[in-house]
Amino acid sequence: MNEVKRIGVLTSGGDAPGMNAAVRAVVRTAIANGIECVGIRRGWQGLINSDFVKLTSISVGHILSRGGTILFTARSDDFMTESGRQKAVATCKMLGLNAIVAIGGDGTFRGALELSRLGIPVVGIPATIDNDVGCTNYTIGFDTACNTAIECIDKLRDTMQSHERCSVVEVMGRNAGFLALYVGIAVGATAVLVPEHEVDFQRDVVERIQDSRLAGNTHFMIVVAEGAGSAVEIGKKLHEAIGIEPRVTVLGHLQRGGSPTGRDRETATRMGYYAVKALAEGRGNRIIATQEGGIVEIPIEEALQRTKKLQMDRYVIMETMQIGGIR
Numbered sequence: 001m002n003e004v005k006r007i008g009v010l011t012s013g014g015d016a017p018g019m020n021a022a023v024r025a026v027v028r029t030a031i032a033n034g035i036e037c038v039g040i041r042r043g044w045q046g047l048i049n050s051d052f053v054k055l056t057s058i059s060v061g062h063i064l065s066r067g068g069t070i071l072f073t074a075r076s077d078d079f080m081t082e083s084g085r086q087k088a089v090a091t092c093k094m095l096g097l098n099a100i101v102a103i104g105g106d107g108t109f110r111g112a113l114e115l116s117r118l119g120i121p122v123v124g125i126p127a128t129i130d131n132d133v134g135c136t137n138y139t140i141g142f143d144t145a146c147n148t149a150i151e152c153i154d155k156l157r158d159t160m161q162s163h164e165r166c167s168v169v170e171v172m173g174r175n176a177g178f179l180a181l182y183v184g185i186a187v188g189a190t191a192v193l194v195p196e197h198e199v200d201f202q203r204d205v206v207e208r209i210q211d212s213r214l215a216g217n218t219h220f221m222i223v224v225a226e227g228a229g230s231a232v233e234i235g236k237k238l239h240e241a242i243g244i245e246p247r248v249t250v251l252g253h254l255q256r257g258g259s260p261t262g263r264d265r266e267t268a269t270r271m272g273y274y275a276v277k278a279l280a281e282g283r284g285n286r287i288i289a290t291q292e293g294g295i296v297e298i299p300i301e302e303a304l305q306r307t308k309k310l311q312m313d314r315y316v317i318m319e320t321m322q323i324g325g326i327r
């Protein structure tokens, strides 16, 4: 890899709390290593459109605690095409960018791989509230999203308890149940539905509520991962099955906002630091990942082939906590 003198940094895909902390770390580590940094706005589409802003140490001040991304984000159809990617390469040449740091999820990294094949070195930083990137234990934004969902559900519980109702809450996560299961354990859900575990409505929902009622509970909390089904449909089915009238809440994009937690700020800062260190030391085409608490680098191609399973022991723990007890 040629010596790196100027890099671009972008955020792509769904935003995640902590992306700003990662941008800040990239910029400041770059400056510390004598590398200039250009912010590419609106993800891969911004690279195609030459949509950029020069970043300095000062310009990334006071963003550590801010949710969202100051660089904006987008999902780009143009970047899926060869001609779109050629335009992105042209932007890199025009701006004198020797490499790109791309902050996002698997979709972002697939784009990174394509760009790297056209000769632009890329380093990826995993950031998505879904935590569904196979090569890393942890993705920036997951902790904040979990805490936001937990706070919302705690509030819901107050009113469900008062009215002795059943709540069905849908959380995000795309095709993965990491967010739902973590949140479900933390709020003491009566049942948690995740895409990784085939749902038997009678066994996994109806009988759970019946058992909970027999144990003395008069309110129930069902957490549904969006990938496991619609909370509205589950609410209707529950009404048909046991006659109760559940209240349905879809937490939606609320879960993606908010000031990042300490874990997200700290992880994002470390990942941003190591992403630039890799480039400064001549290593491109890597994803920065966490494994057993430490930071590792994985070649992009290999990283994209890795898969991560939902920890089913956590599912068993969630179920165990409901046995014969109240919450």
Ligand code: F6P
Pocket (backbone or CB within 6 Å): 014, 105, 128, 129, 130, 172, 173, 174, 226, 256
């Ligand atoms: O990948 C993050 C995520 O928030 C998913 O949990 C969700 O399915 C999706 O993005 C929603 O995307 P959009 O912002 O396009 O509605």
